[in-house]
Amino acid sequence: MSKEMTGAASLVKSLEAAGVDVMFGIPGGAILPAYDPIFDSKIRHILVRHEQGAGHAATGYAQATGRTGVCIVTSGPGATNLVTALADAQMDSVPLVAITGQVPSAAIGTDAFQEADIRGITMPITKHNYLITDPDDIPRAIAEAFHIASTGRPGPVLVDIAKDALQKMTTFKYPTKIQLAGYKPQVEPEDEAIRDAAALIAKSSKPVLFVGGGVIKANAHKELMRLAELIGAPVVTTLMARGAFPDSHPQHLGMPGMHGTVAAVTALQKADLLITLGARFDDRVTGKLSSFAVNAKVIHADIDPAEIGKNRYADVAVIGDLMYTIKALIPAVQAEFKKSKPDLTAWWRQMSSLRETYPLGYTTPEDGSLSPQYVIERIGAIAGPDSIYVAGVGQHQMWASQFVKYENPRTWLNSGGLGTMGYAVPAAMGAKVGMPDTTVWAIDGDGCFQMTNQELVTCALNNIPIKVAIINNESLGMVRQWQTMFYESRYSNTSLQSKFIPDFVKLADAMGCVGLRCERAEDVDAVIKEAMAINDQPVVVDFRVFKDAMVWPMVAAGASNDDIMIARGLAPDWDSQEL
Amino acid sequence: MSKHTLAVLVENSPGVLARVASLFSRRAYNIDSLAVGPTENPDLSRMTIVLNVEGHVLDQVMAQVYKLVNVIAISEMPVASTVHRELLLVKVAATKMDEVLAIVARFDAKVVDEDEEALTIECTAESVHIEALLRDLTPFGIKELVQSGLVALERGTAALSDRTLSAQGISTLHEISTQADYQN
Numbered sequence: 001m002s003k004e005m006t007g008a009a010s011l012v013k014s015l016e017a018a019g020v021d022v023m024f025g026i027p028g029g030a031i032l033p034a035y036d037p038i039f040d041s042k043i044r045h046i047l048v049r050h051e052q053g054a055g056h057a058a059t060g061y062a063q064a065t066g067r068t069g070v071c072i073v074t075s076g077p078g079a080t081n082l083v084t085a086l087a088d089a090q091m092d093s094v095p096l097v098a099i100t101g102q103v104p105s106a107a108i109g110t111d112a113f114q115e116a117d118i119r120g121i122t123m124p125i126t127k128h129n130y131l132i133t134d135p136d137d138i139p140r141a142i143a144e145a146f147h148i149a150s151t152g153r154p155g156p157v158l159v160d161i162a163k164d165a166l167q168k169m170t171t172f173k174y175p176t177k178i179q180l181a182g183y184k185p186q187v188e189p190e191d192e193a194i195r196d197a198a199a200l201i202a203k204s205s206k207p208v209l210f211v212g213g214g215v216i217k218a219n220a221h222k223e224l225m226r227l228a229e230l231i232g233a234p235v236v237t238t239l240m241a242r243g244a245f246p247d248s249h250p251q252h253l254g255m256p257g258m259h260g261t262v263a264a265v266t267a268l269q270k271a272d273l274l275i276t277l278g279a280r281f282d283d284r285v286t287g288k289l290s291s292f293a294v295n296a297k298v299i300h301a302d303i304d305p306a307e308i309g310k311n312r313y314a315d316v317a318v319i320g321d322l323m324y325t326i327k328a329l330i331p332a333v334q335a336e337f338k339k340s341k342p343d344l345t346a347w348w349r350q351m352s353s354l355r356e357t358y359p360l361g362y363t364t365p366e367d368g369s370l371s372p373q374y375v376i377e378r379i380g381a382i383a384g385p386d387s388i389y390v391a392g393v394g395q396h397q398m399w400a401s402q403f404v405k406y407e408n409p410r411t412w413l414n415s416g417g418l419g420t421m422g423y424a425v426p427a428a429m430g431a432k433v434g435m436p437d438t439t440v441w442a443i444d445g446d447g448c449f450q451m452t453n454q455e456l457v458t459c460a461l462n463n464i465p466i467k468v469a470i471i472n473n474e475s476l477g478m479v480r481q482w483q484t485m486f487y488e489s490r491y492s493n494t495s496l497q498s499k500f501i502p503d504f505v506k507l508a509d510a511m512g513c514v515g516l517r518c519e520r521a522e523d524v525d526a527v528i529k530e531a532m533a534i535n536d537q538p539v540v541v542d543f544r545v546f547k548d549a550m551v552w553p554m555v556a557a558g559a560s561n562d563d564i565m566i567a568r569g570l571a572p573d574w575d576s577q578e579l
Numbered sequence: 580m581s582k583h584t585l586a587v588l589v590e591n592s593p594g595v596l597a598r599v600a601s602l603f604s605r606r607a608y609n610i611d612s613l614a615v616g617p618t619e620n621p622d623l624s625r626m627t628i629v630l631n632v633e634g635h636v637l638d639q640v641m642a643q644v645y646k647l648v649n650v651i652a653i654s655e656m657p658v659a660s661t662v663h664r665e666l667l668l669v670k671v672a673a674t675k676m677d678e679v680l681a682i683v684a685r686f687d688a689k690v691v692d693e694d695e696e697a698l699t700i701e702c703t704a705e706s707v708h709i710e711a712l713l714r715d716l717t718p719f720g721i722k723e724l725v726q727s728g729l730v731a732l733e734r735g736t737a738a739l740s741d742r743t744l745s746a747q748g749i750s751t752l753h754e755i756s757t758q759a760d761y762q763n
Contacts, residue, residue, distance in 0.1 A: 127648075304646070309635055
């Protein structure tokens, strides 16, 4: 008979058995029993300053390493503070296990102190969740949670555990095999679907490889490279897929979507075939759906059957893990190409012309102030493609996706689906914990930074030396851009005055970080290098930049991708293009 | 828009109904009726959901519901190959007793309770039959009624539970989505 122990000890043993090496959390009343065995565990527990930070840190850890991130918090407000991070992880398919304490089972439903129905609250924003009231159920629930979070389409799983279940005695037995009648993700694609997809590819003279974040989740970037070079088609990588295919590759046209390159957006619009790999036809990519890629047939490969046909009809649906799907597609396409291989010369002539005519660019501010795009471009150039870049949400995020050149998967972390301002600092913290030998730059906005910067204290105290570039335009820049464009420059409540208060250098200093400031283009490289040289402390650089810089190109919300603008009021000169 | 009946086998565990209901609410699918109850297997419950949707939305509903971890099998229940039934209990004023009893007999319904002022009538039938009965009873004064929501079972030997251990617990009997269903 196995040894008796508390439910709390069983929980910690279960987490150890699941292979957890680190978790982010904050104790509180209901989860307190678990914190006693955590004290003795080999699992590293990082005490954060806000539960949202624990959630985003677990996400950053997961996105950077590919392993499941773990966070642990108490009931009530501890759990509800996690809600944003869970919703974020659900939208971006991040494998996460969140442990929450719950009031004792006898008190559930009585509006007890620090009681919140977190299972009910998180039903729509988790892949699955549990409420455990019997200590004997703890190992199975934890094992299932890790299985569900990390397989199929990854996602967050929450395990809510009543305090008495943590306190009662139980025996520990970790399940070796997990069988869930209602959860059987299809890993290997159907042969017929692969054959149909290959047949379409062999008939297409204007194909585009439309690459989404699923390729990174499936660790299929090498396979993608082989498939892309075999087909020879243009490749576009969505915001979630930046790094899945090297930016330096001649077939790469960049990012499509609202702030995508003219070439990438137009490639999708004019294609006769979208070879869609792990992308979900998000509205920020398609623009107005009814005018999106109207002449294209669609191959949609995804592990989640519910994504097939959700927004766009799929002529061929390939359900399966992209690693298997792409590996199966390669020989199938080779076989088709032996019979006939389409000539993509004319298609490439068009795309190359667009790429050369409309490269990403920006203008230097006339008032002599610092250009935000220049700052981000230089960080990317100096820190290089082996560093990890973590963005918040807004203009700086778009510039970081445009002007940092990504060569490797899992080097670009951002909140794509939910668009969570405040993601960068805690997610960068999690990424650095998972990848301690890699340089991690948070590229943040002054608005975002003020939402979650308290985690810099966590970083300073726990030897997590991240680097934060605050792209300080003293406003909610993306909202301001929309006000400029769509609200007659009426800047209602978007001025943050962050060049005035707070003093980010002093704030950094107060939080145990090195604070630096940069206001002139000629100082940018030196400041970045100074930040790069500091590896025993977090560094915060306050880059004071031009307030009215805008993100271009842009497809306005709800507009057709055909109406892409390269600057204010300026559309590409389509007449001069052979399309 | 057209009516579709879905049979859903779910784990008999707390919160499953909330998960399904939450999914319908979140994705803005309208439910006409939902009936849930135990099955031959004590570990499983069965839901019958009637909804009014068009083309590719039905595929989406089924895929999204099937994605729930507690959902084990889901299948459309087409009228042609399934038995559909609803239960009605209706309380009618007893003033014209003979005429009401004639209607009850004609519709193969039965009186399950009566007092001086009201008759309580039970009818188990297909939806159209129930609707017709109610139409005929309305002139006599319906005081109150309750309906179970539709339940459905496949004809012949086929059983939804056969699919619980197979790889794919999802089944549409025909290709529902066509490109014409989409905006583009």
